[in-house]
Amino acid sequence: MTQDILAYGALASFILGAVAAIAGFRYEAFKRPGWQFVLAGLGALLKTAAIGEACKSGTTHFFNSVSDIYGLMAWALALSYLLALFVSRARSLGALALPAVAALMALSIVSDKTQTQMATPPALFATHIICAFLGYGLFLTACSASVLYLEQNRLLKRKTFGVLFQDLPSLERLEWLEILCSRLGLLIFTVALATGIEMAAKSSGVNWFDWKILSTVVTWLVFFLLVTGRALRWINGRTAAKCVLAGAALVLITFMLGHPAEKKTTAGRIPGYRFRDRRAA
Amino acid sequence: MSVPSPLGTTLRVIGLSHHKAPVALRERLAFRAEDISKALSGILAHGFHEAVILSTCNRVEVYSVAGEGGDAAARLRGYLSEYHGVPEHEFAPALYDHKGADAIRHLFEVASSLDSQILGETEILAQAKDAYRVSVESGACGPTLRSVFERAFFISKEVRADGGIGRSQASVSSAAVGLAKKLFELENRKVLVVGTGEMATGIVRALKSAGVAEIWVASRTEERAQEFAKREGGNPCHMRHLEEYLTKVDIVLVSSAAPHFIIGPKEILAVAQKRRNRTLCLIDISVPRNVDPAVHKLDDTFLYDIDDLEGVARDGKMERETVAAHWLPKLAEAAREQMRVLHGSEPRETAKKLLEHAEAARVEIAREHSRGMDAKSAEALCRALERLQGKLLHGPLDTLKQSAREGGGADASAWVSRLFRLQMETNAESAVAEGETQPPVARSAPPDDPPKRTLDDRAPKTAPENPPPRGEASGGDVAFAGN
Numbered sequence: 001m002t003q004d005i006l007a008y009g010a011l012a013s014f015i016l017g018a019v020a021a022i023a024g025f026r027y028e029a030f031k032r033p034g035w036q037f038v039l040a041g042l043g044a045l046l047k048t049a050a051i052g053e054a055c056k057s058g059t060t061h062f063f064n065s066v067s068d069i070y071g072l073m074a075w076a077l078a079l080s081y082l083l084a085l086f087v088s089r090a091r092s093l094g095a096l097a098l099p100a101v102a103a104l105m106a107l108s109i110v111s112d113k114t115q116t117q118m119a120t121p122p123a124l125f126a127t128h129i130i131c132a133f134l135g136y137g138l139f140l141t142a143c144s145a146s147v148l149y150l151e152q153n154r155l156l157k158r159k160t161f162g163v164l165f166q167d168l169p170s171l172e173r174l175e176w177l178e179i180l181c182s183r184l185g186l187l188i189f190t191v192a193l194a195t196g197i198e199m200a201a202k203s204s205g206v207n208w209f210d211w212k213i214l215s216t217v218v219t220w221l222v223f224f225l226l227v228t229g230r231a232l233r234w235i236n237g238r239t240a241a242k243c244v245l246a247g248a249a250l251v252l253i254t255f256m257l258g259h260p261a262e263k264k265t266t267a268g269r270i271p272g273y274r275f276r277d278r279r280a281a
Numbered sequence: 282m283s284v285p286s287p288l289g290t291t292l293r294v295i296g297l298s299h300h301k302a303p304v305a306l307r308e309r310l311a312f313r314a315e316d317i318s319k320a321l322s323g324i325l326a327h328g329f330h331e332a333v334i335l336s337t338c339n340r341v342e343v344y345s346v347a348g349e350g351g352d353a354a355a356r357l358r359g360y361l362s363e364y365h366g367v368p369e370h371e372f373a374p375a376l377y378d379h380k381g382a383d384a385i386r387h388l389f390e391v392a393s394s395l396d397s398q399i400l401g402e403t404e405i406l407a408q409a410k411d412a413y414r415v416s417v418e419s420g421a422c423g424p425t426l427r428s429v430f431e432r433a434f435f436i437s438k439e440v441r442a443d444g445g446i447g448r449s450q451a452s453v454s455s456a457a458v459g460l461a462k463k464l465f466e467l468e469n470r471k472v473l474v475v476g477t478g479e480m481a482t483g484i485v486r487a488l489k490s491a492g493v494a495e496i497w498v499a500s501r502t503e504e505r506a507q508e509f510a511k512r513e514g515g516n517p518c519h520m521r522h523l524e525e526y527l528t529k530v531d532i533v534l535v536s537s538a539a540p541h542f543i544i545g546p547k548e549i550l551a552v553a554q555k556r557r558n559r560t561l562c563l564i565d566i567s568v569p570r571n572v573d574p575a576v577h578k579l580d581d582t583f584l585y586d587i588d589d590l591e592g593v594a595r596d597g598k599m600e601r602e603t604v605a606a607h608w609l610p611k612l613a614e615a616a617r618e619q620m621r622v623l624h625g626s627e628p629r630e631t632a633k634k635l636l637e638h639a640e641a642a643r644v645e646i647a648r649e650h651s652r653g654m655d656a657k658s659a660e661a662l663c664r665a666l667e668r669l670q671g672k673l674l675h676g677p678l679d680t681l682k683q684s685a686r687e688g689g690g691a692d693a694s695a696w697v698s699r700l701f702r703l704q705m706e707t708n709a710e711s712a713v714a715e716g717e718t719q720p721p722v723a724r725s726a727p728p729d730d731p732p733k734r735t736l737d738d739r740a741p742k743t744a745p746e747n748p749p750p751r752g753e754a755s756g757g758d759v760a761f762a763g764n
Contacts, residue, residue, distance in 0.1 A: 156463060156583055161593050165463070171560065172465035233557050237581050 006050035013043030014102040021094030074104035076137030131192035138185030143248030146241040296342030302375035308569035312336040331423035338568035386616035393440035454487035456593040476537025545573035
């Protein structure tokens with residue numbers, strides 16, 4: 001019950017934050033990033049409290065229900081967004097990120113909360129889950145920055161100096177934000193990948209031809225090449241931004257394959273780890 | 282039948298400006314400074330009495346006073362088309378054509394910078410003064426344009442002294458900085474300035490206050506580059522080393538008077554490898570443009586011209602509206618007043634000439650016929666001739682006075698001048714040289730159409746019973762109520 005109240009509170013905060021972000025394009029009062037920072041921060045705080053409440057239930061909560069997955073995704077994206085807002089003051093980023101966070105949060109509230117019970121949760125499970133979702137969140141934030149970069153680039157090329165143009169940050173700042181989120185995301189995602197492979201290896205071995213593993217590895221590779229290419233100045237600007245979009249599409253595929261979409265068919269799980277369906281039990 | 286007012290139809294301005302014509306069109310119709318004298322001669326050869334060409338980065342305008350007959354606007358359009366080799370249909374939709382008081386009002390607005398992209402800029406006043414000077418030196422500026430331009434210069438000072446207008450002077454500079462800031466943070470950036478000028482100075486100062494680290498100044502003349510660099514705190518460099526500096530810098534500000542492109546895709550692509558695809562911002566405020574628009578299509582290269590800067594300067598536009606709301610009605614009234622002065626001065630001058638003409642004839646006749654007469658008879662003849670002159674001139678002078686009061690002075694002057702074959706003052710140069718303070722007489726050619734009304738329509742059918750006193754009709758200045 002407390003979890004639900006906290007989740008609703010988080011949803012309300014995210015929705016208000018999204019409204020403030022969009023209203024910022026029109027109303028001067030909402031142009032300050034403080035509104036979004038406070039509202040998104042409050043939402044993230046409430047969601048963190050909800051996760052804490054769930055953790056209190058110990059082994060009975062495995063964070064693998066469809067609701068949990070959407071919720072974790074919303075939480076990770078909100079944290080990434082807060083980090084990006086804090087370091088870049090790119091207020092308009094909220095107009096993309098916060099509606100997505102609110103939508104994920106709403107999906108989390110309305111979707112199936114049934115847990116797939118694990119016989120013995122592995123020791124690295126929590127690290128894997130948190131790192132995976134934070135990685136997704138950071139990649140999606142990099143994607144938001146890339147979308148804004150491409151849009152600002154388009155406006156600058158077309159010489160359309162409207163409200164959106166005035167409100168968007170500079171290309172350099174958006175690019176820097178995208179690089180920061182990609183690098184940080186890659187680092188965290190690498191940990192998630194390593195822990196996932198480690199867990200799978202310890203149980204029944206890694207099935208490298210599993211779709212989820214394949215898409216995860218490809219996603220990692222894309223971001224690795226992107227970060228390396230940027231560091232070596234092979235790619236930059238629009239090309240790099242498009243690569244981030246491709247990477248973000250892979251993140252979504254990985255996310256869908258690994259979690260909600262797969263849940264109903266093959267019991268969304270850590271690769272190779274055997275789950276016992278709680279309902280069947 | 283009413284005869285059209287000569288000034289109303291012959292003083293006109295035809296031109297195009299940043300409001301309707303893009304820079305791509307303006308640059309095709311721009312006159313090079315060194316060619317303006319020649320162009321003015323060409324305009325005079327097309328049947329115009331006076332002309333001033335104002336060609337700046339934001340506008341190309343021809344102020345003219347045409348003789349009667351024919352479509353002066355069509356002749357000017359045709360001349361512009363012929364001179365620049367641009368088909369008329371390409372620029373005609375962007376042209377404006379103001380006549381009479383509207384033309385004067387337009388000049389007042391232009392000189393006061395109310396019509397400029399940068400409200401409160403002083404460059405346009407200097408450019409208008411230059412245009413006027415070139416016209417005077419070329420012998421193309423007559424009394425009408427001289428009077429109107431001098432009034433415009435006076436009014437522009439009044440408008441600028443108002444105070445409110447100067448605040449947005451930096452709007453284009455801040456627009457340039459605003460655009461650059463949408464590309465990158467300006468701290469520690471490097472700027473290359475190609476060409477010097479007031480607007481470039483403003484932008485460089487704005488960029489410096491935004492935090493740019495280094496400024497290089499390139500100019501065709503090394504002295505100007507050095508002077509600019511010294512004044513604005515930069516380093517002079519030579520145009521020959523443009524490529525080297527293009528590799529280093531992040532912002533290129535081009536404000537030169539070159540008639541061709543200085544930087545094109547070739548130059549940018551040549552340095553792209555060395556730049557390692559760093560973003561390059563080019564701001565080209567010159568007209569004709571000095572940076573090939575094709576560079577904007579290249580990746581990581583952004584080019585903005587003078588029109589684009591206006592698009593960004595939204596605050597300037599708002600301020601323009603406020604200032605314009607305050608000043609435009611006043612300028613329109615000043616233009617009407619100037620028109621009245623032009624009209625009013627004409628009958629006075631005509632009356633003066635008529636009296637001089639009659640006086641000369643009377644003296645000549647008196648001299649011829651008084652030979653051999655005794656003093657008394659000679660005196661009687663002189664008096665009789667004076668009375669005759671007074672009676673004959675009463676009608677035309679009264680008509681001139683009345684028409685000056687009613688606003689049709691120029692029309693009446695034209696008729697009187699034609700009927701009495703009066704030689705009007707036409708030497709504009711001498712008038713300018715003399716530095717007269719009174720508004721000059723507009724050169725008004727009488728209408729070509731044969732008059733359908735007779736002199737009787739205007740003059741009293743019978744001589745007045747009480748002829749005017751000698752002092753009023755037979756010589757000296759005539760005081761007009763209409764003035």
